[in-house]
Amino acid sequence: MATLEKGNKKLLNAWAFYDWANSVYSLVISTAVFPIYYSSMTSSFANLEGSITFLGTSWNPTTLYNYTLSLTFLIVGIISPILSGIADYTGNKLKFLKFFCLLGSLSVMCLFFFKDESTLWVALFFTITAGVGFWGSIVFYNAYLPEIAYPEQQDNVSAKGFIFGYIGSVILMVLCMVLIQTGVFGFLDEAYGSRITFLLVGIWWLGFAQITYRHLPNNVYNQKPEKDYIWKGFNELKKVAKELNEYKDLKRFLVSFSFFSVGVQTIVLMAGIFGSEELGLPTANLILTILLVQIVAIAGAFIFSRLSNKYGNLTALKITLIIWGLVCFLAFSLDKSQENVDMYFYVLGGVLGLVLGATQSLARSTYSKLLPETEDHATYFSFYDVTEKIAIVLGMFVFGLLISITNSMQWSVLFLAIFFLVALIVLFTIKGNKYVK
Secondary structure, three states: OOOOOOOOHHHHHHHHHHHHHHHHHHHHHHHOHHHHHHHHHHHHOOOOOOOEEEOOEEEOHHHHHHHHHHHHHHHHHHHHHHHHHHHHHHOOHHHHHHHHHHHHHHHHHHHHHOOOHHHHHHHHHHHHHHHHHHHHHHHHHHHOHHHHOOHHHHHHHHHHHHHHHHHHHHHHHHHHHHHHHOOOOOOOOHHHHHHHHHHHHHHHHHHHHHHHHHHOOOOOOOOOOOOOHHHHHHHHHHHHHHHHOOOHHHHHHHHHHHHHHHHHHHHHHHHHHHHHHHOOOOHHHHHHHHHHHHHHHHHHHHHHHHHHHHHOHHHHHHHHHHHHHHHHHHHHHOOOOOOOHHHHHHHHHHHHHHHHHHHHHHHHHHHHHHOOOOOOHHHHHHHHHHHHHHHHHHHHHHHHHHHHHHOOOHHHHHHHHHHHHHHHHHHOOOOOOOOOO
């Protein structure tokens, strides 16, 4: 197949389509079905105090899940810079993207086998490997952005990726709801219907990724690696780490990004469990809210990409962070004893959806525009990714710790507002360039 030139519409669409493929993991596994399924399953075999036993130790199920996710992101944070250095040196970003996609999709399918206390290890182990696969692939996927799109295209292309992702994940989520909530396909058991959705996510992710693979280039800069490419990969990593010190705006953006990622990713990962355990909402209400978030996020990503085009990336990002802070206060104010708490939760989901895709899309394109002229895009984006993963490790740990201290998620959510405030303050110190204002 002929290599498509940088900026080619077909190439840009093929790149964005990987969001269509992988976003079903973010929605069904990270946010909606699996966390709720995990909460339901662990509560069925918890003791009277609500604790479960794993590896001979008594755990709060939510805290155990938080710590499992923290370990996932810690692993990704450690391996991605090393692998991305090797990928840049060898020019093999596409091969790494394919490997992590395969690892993630197969791991998601294996979650099908989690069905009782004896298979709890399946849930925890494959939660880790699925997360490593997803986030590992995202490092190399994001690193393609400055190689396939010109700076003036990157805001819109990044937003298009998230829009594709939200549309695709909503389509599959609707099918998942049918499987879980009805007996239409002969699945009369909600738990079994949930397990079938894990198989569907893995097949969807791996299947649609093939479209992206067909068009993405490999070894854009015609690298010709020597045999000691692992050591050379480490040198690539050291070189980029040293270069980062020379770009103050880039460093400051990474600091801001780390703080707001604590809030964004923790809220996304814990929203389903918050609604289920803290507000006592039934599964159908939670899934409807999460679907609402995805649908509003499509509009949010589009609106804020246009705001960015008119007023600049930094201004648009600042607006999203202010709204995120509002989300934290709204969540803190909710209580299961309130009348119509489900309606308030829908409103919260709508506000969250408005800025979810916008924040992630703008963060990716802003970082891409702040990069210097370089061939080491995977290595630079690995620092972006590591920053996010360390932030999530911190966020999940703090969230779990506050739950164990206060026995409530509300204070944990409120605490996240501090991270958005610090991120906002740091953004005001960034001067920008001709592409970032």
